[in-house]
Amino acid sequence: MSLADSRGRQEGHSRGRPRSEAVERSIIEGAMKLLEDGVPLGEVSIERVARTAGVGKATIYRRWRGKEELFVDVLRAAEPPEPELPGTSMRDDLVVLLESLRQRGLINRSSAILHNVFAQMKSSPKIWTEYHETVIEPRRRIVFEVLRRGQRNGELRDDVDIELLNDIFVGPMLLRSIMRPDADLPEDLAERIVDTVLEGLRPTAP
Template identity: 40%
Template sequence: MTAGVDTGGRAPGRPRSAHVDEAIIEAVLGLLAEGGSVETLSIEAIAARAGVGKATIYRRWSGKEALLVDAIASLKGPPPEPLGESVREDLIRLLSVGPKKPDERTAQIMSCLVPEVQRSPERYRLYQGLVEPRREVMRQVLRQGISSGELRADLDVEVAVAALTAPVLIQRMLRWHPGLDDESLPARVVDTLLAGLAH
């Protein structure tokens, strides 16, 4: 399972099989990527797709919501560790996909989840639980930049986090601008914003 995400719904003391876990996670992602909604996603359908019994799923997760959190978290994995060499390099590292090849289904899956986040307070909380660890790592980089003098002392850290992440997120999810290159976009966003964030 993905580190850094507290699902709070796993039963203790059961035997684990990485292969079975992966098959179940893959079943969730596959069903969502094919256009299924969170509401219509059922433990029965997930079990059938994964080739396991419902009891196998319930031994690992308390229910659909806990399973959904782990499935979505697996698309990105934990945030990368900042190297501490410079604010610029750390921010680019955080905004980049990294060595893990991006899952091509991410855009389809996230487009299914966005309406659910808007409609359901519970799923909004689940979403916040997924993204907050990444936000906190970026806050730490920015605060370190303020302490080292690389960034202006009066920097609004929360607005800076939003300004850095939003362009990259929108481009990946919606392909908002076909002329922008996904690989170079993080560095371009960071360099553009650092001109105002520094001094």
């Protein structure tokens, strides 16, 4: 994922000289190095990131308004890219979306960065809020649209609560990948979850 693409939402806040993606990458990597070394999130200051990246604090503030925005981009850079949906059916799209969560779960377990940050992020409300608004909510909207399309196409009953159904699909994968880090994440888990839930939600024939 391009750092420039991931941060297009902040273009209006930039000041001074034009952005350099190489400089941004060095800042992101500097923050990652601190987290990989086990430095607690609360102790990773802009000044410390600047020293590690070999840049001045002003260089960081020209690109991010503060620590919260910077660390959301650190998390985004550490994650796999968003999946491309096949669009062949609601079921196929849901399997791809859940598989991406399974892959993130595997990465979270092996990544010192994500393990460190996610373990502490709830104690940093600003970072959690920024992450929720810019990462989690867009993913939820994608699932909502897939489910609504399924209703329009006759793949899903019209009377189903879309937001509740999203939680029913996503919940088991999040439980296994985040809440139970010792739980098994088999390769067919996404398909099993989707097929089990959809079994009782398809419209019945007249």
